[in-house]
Amino acid sequence: MPETVLLRYVSILAQTLEREYGIVAEKLYQTAGISLNEGPDRIPEKEAEALWVAADRFATDGLIGLHVGKSVRYGTYASLGHLLVTSDTVGDALRAACDYALYVGAAGRFELIEAGNEARLVYSPIRPNWRAGEVRSEAVLLPFARFARWASPGVAPVRVYLMRRKPINAAAFEAAFGAPVVFGADAHAMTWPRDALMRPMNDANPALHAMLKEHVQAEMPARAGITSRLEHYFKERLGEGGHPTGLTVGDAADRLNMSVRSLQRELEQAGESFRGQLAKAREGEAKRLLTQKNVSVQVVSALLGYSEPAAFIRAFGRWTGISPAEYRRRHGR
Numbered sequence: 001m002p003e004t005v006l007l008r009y010v011s012i013l014a015q016t017l018e019r020e021y022g023i024v025a026e027k028l029y030q031t032a033g034i035s036l037n038e039g040p041d042r043i044p045e046k047e048a049e050a051l052w053v054a055a056d057r058f059a060t061d062g063l064i065g066l067h068v069g070k071s072v073r074y075g076t077y078a079s080l081g082h083l084l085v086t087s088d089t090v091g092d093a094l095r096a097a098c099d100y101a102l103y104v105g106a107a108g109r110f111e112l113i114e115a116g117n118e119a120r121l122v123y124s125p126i127r128p129n130w131r132a133g134e135v136r137s138e139a140v141l142l143p144f145a146r147f148a149r150w151a152s153p154g155v156a157p158v159r160v161y162l163m164r165r166k167p168i169n170a171a172a173f174e175a176a177f178g179a180p181v182v183f184g185a186d187a188h189a190m191t192w193p194r195d196a197l198m199r200p201m202n203d204a205n206p207a208l209h210a211m212l213k214e215h216v217q218a219e220m221p222a223r224a225g226i227t228s229r230l231e232h233y234f235k236e237r238l239g240e241g242g243h244p245t246g247l248t249v250g251d252a253a254d255r256l257n258m259s260v261r262s263l264q265r266e267l268e269q270a271g272e273s274f275r276g277q278l279a280k281a282r283e284g285e286a287k288r289l290l291t292q293k294n295v296s297v298q299v300v301s302a303l304l305g306y307s308e309p310a311a312f313i314r315a316f317g318r319w320t321g322i323s324p325a326e327y328r329r330r331h332g333r
Contacts, residue, residue, distance in 0.1 A: 003106030003126075004042035009076055013055055013139075016067045023058045031058075045106045052132035062167055065135030066176045069142025076143075077104050079215045086209040090152050091197030094121060096213075097144070102228055103220055107136060109228070111284065115291045115331040118158075119197050122189040126228060134164040137188040138173075145177050145190060152199040157192055161185035226266040227277060229256055234281035244305045249274045283319040286312070290328045297324050 014025040029035070032050040034043075055064050074081035080096075080103045087093035091112075098110040106126060113120045121144065123137050130136075141160070148155040157179040166183035167173075173181045177190075233252055237244045246255065252274070253263040267273055282304045289300045301312035316324050 003045040005045055005048040005105035005107065006076075006078060006103075007041050007043055008078060009072075009104055010043060010048050010051060012071050012076055013051060013064075013068055016071045017055050017058060017064065020064075020067045021059050023055075028054055028058070048105065048107070049131055052136050056132045056135050061169065062135070062164070063169065063172060065138030066142060066172065068135075068139040070146070070176065072139070072143040074147060079212055079219060080104060083209060083212040083216050084147070085151055085201065085203045086205040086212060087201050088204045088206065088209075089197060089201060090148055090155055090192075090199045091119070093147075093151065093201060094119075094144070094197065100216055100220070103216055106228065108140065109231070113287070114194055114197070117194050118191050119194045120189055120191045122187050124187065134162070138162065138164075141188060141190055142176055145179070148192070148196075149178070151201050151203065152196075153202075155192065155196045155199050157190045159191050161187060161189040161191075163188055226263070227270055227272055230267075230274075230277045231281065234278060235285075238281060238285045238304060243302055247278060247305050279315070279319065282315070286316055286319075286324070287327065287331070290324055291331050293328070300324065 014028055017023045017028055018025060028051060031054040032047070034047050034050060056062075058064075059067075074085050077084070080100055083100070084093045084096055087096060094110075094112050098112050101108065101110050107130065108123050108125045111122045111124070113122065121141075123140050125133055125137075145157050145160070148157070157177060160173075160177045160179050160181045162173065162181055162183055163185055164183060170181065170183065173183075179190075230252065233255055234247075237246045246252065249260055249263065253260045256263065258266075264274065267277070286300055286304060289295050289303065290297075295303075297313070298309050301309040304312060306312040306315070313324060316322075316327070320327060322330075
């Protein structure tokens with residue numbers, strides 16, 4: 001199954017373009033080279049990207065991402081939106097957004113980084129060289145700033161980071177996010193005080209949340225991109241505790257119901273490798289564990305599947321350019 005995006009999310013783009021810029025949906029779809037047909041609940045990611053590129057060209061002010069972000073409601077995300085708002089805490093909602101981002105679309109992924117007194121939500125593209133990346137990322141980030149305020153009053157972002165160069169209408173971005181914006185950043189991200197993650201959600205409902213979680217898992221795209229599927233696989237393995245198993249290409253292929261040859265071929269087509277994907281997963285988990293001062297470097301090494309700490313320390317140096325001890329000094333609690 002190709003990488004896909006929820007049609008109802010893409011529909012918000014078409015509705016917003018017509019409302020804000022007077023461009024009817026038929027013209028948007030025609031410019032993007034896509035047939036405007038009623039049908040499946042999802043469309044291929046390549047078509048969604050083409051629609052965003054066309055919309056960004058029509059909206060010459062660079063604000064289409066903000067307008068779409070303002071138009072998104074939690075119902076736009078279908079079952080996932082209801083799952084998020086019934087979470088126990090703000091942190092639980094953000095972690096669910098990270099785990100199930102592919103439910104909405106296969107364009108990017110979320111990562112929640114907790115370090116020191118700060119919680120940072122980062123949105124990154126899954127594919128390199130994606131188009132209309134700035135406006136798409138802004139449209140994705142803005143609803144989370146708005147949802148957090150609505151779902152748990154008083155929870156507001158401290159700062160927003162956008163990769164676009166500072167525009168002449170920069171004030172519009174700060175007004176939309178309700179926070180200072182750093183332009184020209186190296187990633188699209190938002191930060192909150194770390195203790196905000198513990199704030200309860202207004203509509204927390206554990207029983208309904210559990211039912212919705214099963215529903216979302218059942219509705220997840222049957223076959224997301226291979227890199228995303230491996231990312232989830234490694235997250236499960238590295239999150240088991242103890243010395244993880246299943247970190248070989250054969251183990252991964254078995255779990256993903258494909259042959260080793262097919263797995264390696266799909267990774268090659270995506271411009272990736274099994275070793276590179278495993279290294280990315282280990283790096284992310286290592287950074288998370290190193291912010292916890294009660295977890296020693298020796299324990300982190302074992303939890304990541306290394307036979308000895310020295311091998312982990314060398315690998316961490318290759319990934320980050322610094323030692324695990326220095327990373328902990330900079331980012332530890």
